[in-house]
Amino acid sequence: MFPAISIERFAELLGADIRLRGTGASVQAVVSDSRQALWIQPTAFLALQTQSGDGHQYALHxxxxxxxxxxxAQNGTFDLPPELPGECSVLVVDDPWAALRRLAAHHRREMNGTLIAITGSNGKTTVKEYLYHLLGDARIARSPKSFNSQLGVPLSLLSAPVDAPGMILEVGVGASGDMALMAPWVRPNVGIFTHLGDAHAAGFSSGAQKAIEKAQLFTGADWVVVPAAESEIAAAISVPTRSWSWNTSLDADLMFRWEAGVLRWTDQSGEISGEASCPALSAVEAHNVASVLTCIFYLGWPWNPEGLSDVRSAGLRMERLPGVSGWTLLNDAYTSDLDALGWALESL
Structure with missing residues (x-):
């Protein structure tokens, strides 16, 4: 939900013509699913066309x-029906997708806090949830669930209060050209590049091309956290954006060590160092925690070290559930790529 915008101003921001002016005075939210509760606050419905459906079919609903x-859309399949409720206005645009991005770009310009963007082949949602959990500040906004698509990113951004001190936004791409549609208006202050793996590999000619595509997100950012062990990621980050690297075994800007239930960290200069109790973690869990803590330390924000004791419970991934006959059920339904399957099996 965003600050109330008059119908006229809303149309201007979208680049829309007002085909029919209803009695509704303002808009505070946008949705693309007509099944959502649209009466809670003044809400606009975007008739988006996708490979699986046409939102114009649900506009009347x-x-x-x-x-x-x-x-x-100007060339859409929606005709003004006589039974349209009197409160409802009809706005016509060339492309509802482009209109959504224009609205998100406006909202981004209005935001005052630090925007932390997260991308990568795997771990975006988990890193986002770990970061939110360890910061322990309810004023920080974050993407809901795994909203990191061409639709999820602008809707997530629009859900953030403009006066939030920060927002954690996850951004995904499935093919070459996707990031170019989002990076110019997301404009993160800082970021985290989690990992480069096989997810969505069919949409790119090589791993290097995929790294470059994803790294476009951080053009103009102050800095981005990268895993030192993945050289393709660091190579894809464009100067002057600074890379802060982390590792558990090789040289990096920040080094982490897990020993007997204690996590220790130090940077090259020794200015950043410390330790905290931390349970034994799988390789992928340790990877995600290291990415998050590197981000927190270079932000210089306060955090809750005690949150490490139950950090696993914060993620929407790798949920461990008790099964019958002593079995453990590992719910990792948020992803389906082979890298994630390997990490899930390793964690067991």
């Missing part, structure tokens, strides 16, 4: 559910 505005 959205209006009947309480939408105060319908955003439809």
């Amino acid at each position: 959205a209006a009947q559910q309480g939408a105060v505005a319908l955003v439809v």
